[in-house]
Amino acid sequence: MATFLYKLGRSAFRRRRLVALLWVALLAVAGIGAATAPVATSSSFSIPGTEAQRAFDLLEERFPGAGADGATARVVFKAPEGQKMTDPAHKAVVEETVAALKSGSDQIVSVTDPYTGQAVSQNGSTAYVSVAYKVNAMELTDETREALTQAGHNAQGKGLTVEVGGDALQTMPETGSGEIVGVVIAGIVLVLTFGSLVAAGLPLLTAIIGVGIGVSSITALANVLDLGSTTSTLAMMIGLAVGIDYALFIVSRYRAELAEGREKEDAAGRAVGTAGSAVVFAGLTVVIALVGLAVVNIPMLTKMGFAAAGTVVIAVLIALTLIPALLGFAGDKVIGRKQRKAAKAGAEGGATGSAKSEKPNGGTRWARFVIRRPVMVLLIGVLGLGAIALPAASLEMGLPDDGVKPTSTTERRAYDALSDGFGPGFNGPLLVVVDGDKATADKTVSTIKDLQGWAAVTPATPNKAGDAAMITVVPKDRPSSGATETLVHDIRNATGDDVLVTGATAMNIDFSQKMNDALVPYLALVVGLAFLLLTVVFRSILVPLKAALGFLLSVVAALGAVVAVFQWGWLGSLFGVEQTGPIMSMMPIFMVGVVFGLAMDYEVFLVTRMREAYVHGERPGEAIVTGFKHSARVVTAAAVIMIAVFSGFIGMTDQMIKMIGFGLAVAVLFDAFVVRMAIVPAVLALLGHKAWWLPKWLDRILPNVDVEGEGLAKDTPADGAPGSKPDLVKV
Structure with missing residues (x-):
């Protein structure tokens, strides 16, 4: 492999204009496709093989339109305190709001009057108007959302407290300035590492090109493949981090080859042949981890994994081809000015300087x-x-709803008002679907009431047709409580196979169970394949x-940190966590997949140099020192960059993206600086x-x-041989 990649690197260096043109053209094509594609919608959510999904499918079949998305x-x-919503003045305000909503948008299907739809609380303090739309939240126009919020504002000024909930207000996750800050920090780290603006700019430029191609491709195919609005954000998060890191390692190795006096084209080939080999295998471990998410058998998670894996593949290809091409354009500027002066002085000093x-x-x-204190370092790292x-x-898993949003949002205040007026379980009703006639349905109602x-x-x-029926069950407790989960299981156990329980709460329970059941097989598959690859x-x-x-x-330590911050609220305000709650069900398995791939990156980059030294005759202890001598600084820089990029997503408004950004950042922190830099050498x-x-x-x-590139020693000319042209510039 090293020989093939060596030739690829030299070829890309020689034909740099063609290579650069091809990548720019690919970026332009992907950008045009993204610009002309329809706006991405919320991807359809399904959990094959679960009772909640079978109930939803039966609902779609027997009650056409009832399960519309x-x-x-x-x-x-x-x-106000002491008054009721049935008072004539308040009733007039509600009816005026209903009329305004009906005429506010042609995207509305129905608006339910609370006084005819039994939507007034028993104590009369709270009422709600239900609004249904023809399209999903991502396809609602700004005018439709404005009409909804304006209707609430108009009623608010007439003596009532008015809040708006539901997914109609859902928009694309806002990207804060955090991502930009992450990239800026990455740039600063690269400058400090290389001492050259050009060398620092190459990884940033190529990573942005790779992410641009990946995210644009995802955007262009979003509607065709039902990818959803968050897929591109996650692909950008991972693609940006690995893209910078992979380019960083190849540029660093290129500079090291120049320092040994190699001619530029040969140095580019050797950098791709050695560091590029590590990039290929590191990228493979990430791809295996992301593609392996398919074993969970949840389409949304599978698509997210494949999309992110595609972005990683692009990052690897760019590192192997575009980086050597750009190195050809950079010339001596890839070396810092101080280093060039030092190299020149060293050359003039002759043997004295080299000695x-x-x-x-x-x-x-x-x-x-x-090496002197391996037991102490190992114990401190493991115990810490x-x-x-x-x-x-204490991990508790669940799917997010309006109850986990900050209290500053109208969605959260609407959620709390409904809980206060109608009971904690009102925001998470269970939908029981009966596959049978009326007698079977009535019997089911009686059975449920006995629970x-x-x-x-x-x-x-x-x-x-009279061959199916729907029953709505409102739990006493909140949707995410253990009592509600017990009620779901009790209904399923007390009724026959022709009675199915669904609804957001039941889907949440089934989803969490599916995640738990898939974790061990997923770990076995991913760790097993990666073990073979690393062997x-x-x-x-x-x-x-x-x-x-x-x-x-x-990864377990990272999960512990996530629980402490997002579930327990420790240091929550520092990370912008305004409301604690269960950890999202997909978070553990998704983090396992991504972190495993990234962790193996550092393992490959760091330990490869150790093995390279060992196979060339160094003793084990010497090989460890040699590996750290050549790789520790670069691995440290790569980890800091990746932490900065992931931390940037903590500023996102979307709770899932915020949690994943934090989890990945602390996981890289633990794995790079504690496991790889301390436990591994110990x-x-x-x-x-x-x-x-x-x-x-x-x-x-x-x-x-x-x-390790052993084949390069015999397939390429050695220093000072007739085919070798040492460069005057040394690092």
Whole structure:
């Protein structure tokens, strides 16, 4: 592989104008496709194989239109203390609002009057108007939303408290300035790392091009593939982080090759042949982790994983082709001015300058410290992450609703007003679908009423054919409570196979259960495939095993931090968490997938240099020091960049994006700086030669992918040979 990538890098360097033109053209085509494509909508949400989904499908079949995915809204009215919504003056305001809503937009299907639709609370303090729309929330026009909010404002000024809830007010997640700050921080780190604006700009430029192509392609195909509005945001988050990191490693290796006196084209080829090999395998681990989300069998999650994986593939291809092409354009400017002057002075000084002993850098000093005290470092790292992981034992999962939004939003205030007026379970009613005649439905109503935990059970509503019926059950407790989950299970256990329970609350319960059931198979698949891949890369059994165990430690610690902040509220205000609540059901498995791929990046980049030194004859301890000497600074810079990029998404208004951004940022922090930079060298120091042990029979079977670039030594001219043209510029 190293030889092939070496040739690819040299070819891209020589034909840099053609390569750059092809990538710019691809970006233009993707951009035009995104600009002309219809606006992305909310992707359809389904959970195949669950009772809630079967009930929803039966509802669509027997009650056409009843399960439509059009947007809904509730305009909630609350009377002043001591007054009732049935008072003539207040009733007149509500009726005026109903009339205004009916004439406010042609996208409205129906507006329900609370006085004829039994939408007034028992104590008379609260009433609500239900509004149904023809299209989903993302397809509502600004005029329609303005008409809805204006109707609420007009009623607000007439003595009533008025709030608007429902998904009709849902818009595309707002992108705050945090993402820009993350990119700026990445730029600063790159400048400090390279000492050159040109070298720092290359990873940023190529990452932006890659993300632009990936996100534009997703936008162009969003409606065709039903990708949804958040898919592109997640792809951008991951694509930007890995794009910068992959380019960073190749540019860094290119500068190191120049420092050894290689000619520029040869240095570009060697950088792609060595660091590029690590990029390929690191990218493969990320792709495996993201594509592996398909085993969960939830279409929305599968599409998110495939879209993000596509962006990672683009980042890898850009690192292997566009980076060497741009290095050809950069010339000597990829080296910092101070370094160029130092190299020139060193060249003029001749042997005296070259004889000076190289000072150990920070990576060298840290590696030697860990080698001297491996047990202490290992214990501190494991116990520290273990303590942070403790809150993960209290993990509660659920799907977000208006109840988790900040109290400053009208949606949250409407949610609370309905809970106060109609009971905590009103915001999460259960919909029971009966596949049978009226007698079966009436019997089901009686069975449900014999159970505990419900606040209201409506009479059965049959369909036109009389072969199915709907029953609405309002729980006593809030939608995310354990009592409501118990009620769902009790209804399912007490009724037959012809009775199915659905609704947002039941879907939430089934979704969380499906996530739990899929976690172990998913881990087995992803970790197993990655273990095989790393065994091929490192030609070792214990190194991949150590990598997998270290990942599990860092991801559990990251989950503990997420629980502490988003569920318990610790330091919540610091991260903009205004309302605590259950962790979103998809968060653990999604974080496992993404973090595993990213964790293996650092494992490959760091340990590859150690193995390279070991196979060239260095002792295990020396190999660890050599690996840190060449890779620690770059890995540190890459981790800081990735943390900065992910942290930028904490400023998003969307709770899911905010939580994922925080989770990924702390996971990279733990994995890069505790696991890879501390625990890994400590374990390797304790194992010694055994770390690189591989059974002979397995050594014969495994393909030799030559990640270390050993083949380049015999396939390319050596320094000073006739084919070699040393560059005058050294680092």
